[in-house]
Amino acid sequence: MHTTEHDWITTPLTADLLRGALELEHTEHGVLPHRLPARARAQYADAQLAMAEAQPSGVRLVFRTRATAVELDTLPTKRVYVGATPRPDGVYDLLVDGRLTARASVTGGNTLTLDMATGTATHQPGASGTLRFTGLPDGVKNVEIWLPHNETTELLALRSDAPIEPVPDSGRKVWLHHGSSISHGSDAASPTTTWPALAASLGGAELINLSLSGSALLDPFTARTLRDTPADLISIKIGINLVNTDLMRLRAFTPAVHGFLDTIREGHPTTPLLVVSPILCPIHENTPGPSTPDFSALSTGQLRFRAAGDPAERTSGKLTLEVIRDELVRIVKQRAADDPNLHYLDGRELYGQADFAELPLPDQLHPDAATHRRMGERFAELAFTVGGPFTGRGACQGTV
Structure with a gap:
């Protein structure tokens, strides 16, 4: 399927497209998946806990589509440890009908610099990036985009060259x-x-x-x-x-x-x-x-x-x-x-x-x-x- 920039369909990032998150926070940029609800987060304002629960381990976008091309704009937060070898960018896994089909990363983003010697952390804002998967098989299929398990990820926009709809409950435990x-x-x-x-x-x-x-x-x-x-x-x-x-x-x-x-x-x-x-x-x-x-x-x-x-x-x-x-x-x-x-x-x-x-x-x-x-x-x-x-x-x- 050939597309131009004008063929993209933008689908709102709503809870029915996400699995593994317990709550979605609407931010100035988009939505931030959380793995602890706000009431729990409010009971102890700990920087380590806040960072961990906002890292989307196990969180994935799941949808049904005929699209052969999908784009996802995200704003990641990268961790840097003072004195340590730089960490690789977070990885996104794309699954089609349950099979790993592609992997990609988003560069840039915010930077959280952690100093293990002093216990301090500094936050530097950065630019968002775009994840792009093309050449997906034609025909109706289930698509999953697993977010980086170790990188806080705000979701800004989801685009595709064919309509997207939520996947019904699989019935799995x-x-x-x-x-x-x-x-x-x-x-x-x-x-x-x-x-x-x-x-x-x-x-x-x-x-x-x-x-x-x-x-x-x-x-x-x-x-x-x-x-x-x-x-x-x-x-x-x-x-x-x-x-x-x-x-x-x-x-x-x-x-x-x-x-x-x-x-x-x-x-x-x-x-x-x-x-x-x-x-x-x-x-x-x-x-x-x-x-x-x-x-x-x-x-x-x-x-x-x-x-x-x-x-x-x-x-x-x-x-x-x-x-x-x-x-x-x-x-x-x-x-x-x-x-x-x-x-x-x-x-x-x-x-x-x-x-x-x-x-x-x-x-x-x-x-x-x-x-x-x-x-x-x-x-x-x-x-x-x-x-x-x-x-x-x-x-x-x-x-x-």
């Missing part, structure tokens, strides 16, 4: 997942290759990724968001951020986990609910937090982390990953006596000691792209196949 930066996507290659996105694709589920980089902290407003979001399957991955931030001791952790689960159960009393403990992270297995930047590595352009706690502090209730796993097993076992739809998965089933030997964590905290693929495949096998907690036919390997 909705999987609601909450976790840390690892589940958010950390160093995955693209938005459809974060481990939850891969697992959802393999499991035939519709993903809502409520993972919040640095902010999986058992916050009550996050629990209420999970409670109030319709879902058929729910998983929560708990632990690493609590150690990273040195946020609480064991005395606070146990009641907080119970409270988090209680709140979710208020809205989802019988929904399959899977509690996932941390994957292996050697620096924090037996050493408490906080996690701090390794400035010796930063001097060479690498962003790496180290554990700043003292292993002896475990006796005073400081949390390590081993302490958290042991307590999560106990909590789930206790609750499962009255909640047969509650399950547990040891995160080391997704990434353990043998995996670390083969695919070490590049910055000591976050998995690389190959590890995301491995974790996604393993989670799909453990949770979505026969006998897994998401099939309704019993517990999977590693579960209580």
Whole structure:
């Protein structure tokens, strides 16, 4: 189909074209997808949380069209870490009828400069850019544009050379997942290759990724968001951020986990609910937090982390990953006596000691792209196949 500039059809960017976002904010430029609602965001004005929830991990435009060319104007916000090697531009994945067809990026945009040494951040406004996909197959098809999982993205305009309409509900089960930066996507290659996105694709589920980089902290407003979001399957991955931030001791952790689960159960009393403990992270297995930047590595352009706690502090209730796993097993076992739809998965089933030997964590905290693929495949096998907690036919390997 040949088009000129005058053949473009502009389609309003409305909620019925977006999946994976819980709220759309109308900005001076366009719309900004949020993964936490305004009421939750208002309860703690934290810069890390604000950045994480506005990064559209798992958020995608989904529409039906005959178009062979599609354009999307966006205003991205790029992160720059002082002293570190520049990060690549965020990646957009284009799927046609569920198959990855193209990838692209938008250059320019706003710049958020983060200084790990001082803890300061500066924001520099920039220009918007245009994402362009051409040569799409003719005929009616479902098109998905997955937004960059790690780059705040305002959506300004959607154009195509044929009309666009929303896609009816697929009837697939909705999987609601909450976790840390690892589940958010950390160093995955693209938005459809974060481990939850891969697992959802393999499991035939519709993903809502409520993972919040640095902010999986058992916050009550996050629990209420999970409670109030319709879902058929729910998983929560708990632990690493609590150690990273040195946020609480064991005395606070146990009641907080119970409270988090209680709140979710208020809205989802019988929904399959899977509690996932941390994957292996050697620096924090037996050493408490906080996690701090390794400035010796930063001097060479690498962003790496180290554990700043003292292993002896475990006796005073400081949390390590081993302490958290042991307590999560106990909590789930206790609750499962009255909640047969509650399950547990040891995160080391997704990434353990043998995996670390083969695919070490590049910055000591976050998995690389190959590890995301491995974790996604393993989670799909453990949770979505026969006998897994998401099939309704019993517990999977590693579960209580």
